Amino acid sequence: MIIVNTETVPGKEITAFHGLVQGNTIRAKHIGRDIGAALKNLVGGELQAYTELLTEARQEAMDRMVAQAEGHGANAIVNVRFTTSSVAGGAAELYAYGTAVTVA
Amino acid sequence: MGALVLPLAITVGLIVLGYVIGTARERSHLADLDRREGAAASVTVIDVKQLPPGMQAGGGCLVSGEVVIAADYFKAVMAGFRNLIGGEVKTYQTMLSRARREARLRMIEQAQQLGSDLVVNVRFEWSDVGPKSASAEIFCYGTAITRA
Numbered sequence: 001m002i003i004v005n006t007e008t009v010p011g012k013e014i015t016a017f018h019g020l021v022q023g024n025t026i027r028a029k030h031i032g033r034d035i036g037a038a039l040k041n042l043v044g045g046e047l048q049a050y051t052e053l054l055t056e057a058r059q060e061a062m063d064r065m066v067a068q069a070e071g072h073g074a075n076a077i078v079n080v081r082f083t084t085s086s087v088a089g090g091a092a093e094l095y096a097y098g099t100a101v102t103v104a
Numbered sequence: 105m106g107a108l109v110l111p112l113a114i115t116v117g118l119i120v121l122g123y124v125i126g127t128a129r130e131r132s133h134l135a136d137l138d139r140r141e142g143a144a145a146s147v148t149v150i151d152v153k154q155l156p157p158g159m160q161a162g163g164g165c166l167v168s169g170e171v172v173i174a175a176d177y178f179k180a181v182m183a184g185f186r187n188l189i190g191g192e193v194k195t196y197q198t199m200l201s202r203a204r205r206e207a208r209l210r211m212i213e214q215a216q217q218l219g220s221d222l223v224v225n226v227r228f229e230w231s232d233v234g235p236k237s238a239s240a241e242i243f244c245y246g247t248a249i250t251r252a
Contacts, residue, residue, distance in 0.1 A: 005247050043126050047239060080166060
């Protein structure tokens with residue numbers, strides 16, 4: 001599966017559109033990570049536990065999007081966008097969407 | 105009066121701790137960024153969708169980098185003061201610019217692993233998903249182009 005955020009796949013031609021595909025996930029942090037983050041807030045710097053959590057979550061959202069595209073028989077997803085939103089007390093929603101296409 | 109001494113001492117202690125450790129960490133992060141940006145200089149990063157004229161592309165792949173960064177206690181207190189009198193919040197400005205540079209570098213390093221020297225349609229996103237206090241997530245993504 002080719003995934004790009006441009007409108008076409010560079011060097012290839014789109015032969016069919018299969019419509020919008022999307023994937024989302026909502027992740028909550030566990031208390032240990034929150035305590036670590038609170039300590040980090042005193043001295044500043046990267047909150048690695050959060051970075052990892054979000055990277056995993058974004059991957060999960062993308063995997064769901066890819067699964068949908070595969071269901072449509074597509075071999076690429078173009079014009080992919082991401083959004084993140086903060087829902088209900090410390091949980092984060094990661095959302096990925098794009099257009100499933102066939103390229104040749 | 106005596107009851108105020110301990111909380112005050114803790115607050116001042118945290119500000120000093122934040123300043124000393126936070127500043128040292130910021131300095132080492134900036135040095136690390138300078139070094140890695142030197143190594144990443146061969147990759148062109150643009151935020152337009154078109155390829156450079158005349159370029160033959162063989163394919164594209166989504167690349168991304170993200171970072172969640174927190175302010176130290178000193179930065180947060182300084183920003184609090186700044187809120188009273190207005191003006192640029194310098195302490196947060198440096199923090200966010202570090203985070204953007206870091207996210208951009210992680211994306212470039214992913215592109216380099218794919219053997220690409222061009223990333224197009226780059227977008228930056230910001231979101232507020234960390235703990236309640238001052239922290240931010242920066243997400244940077246684009247399409248790495250491989251040559252035909």
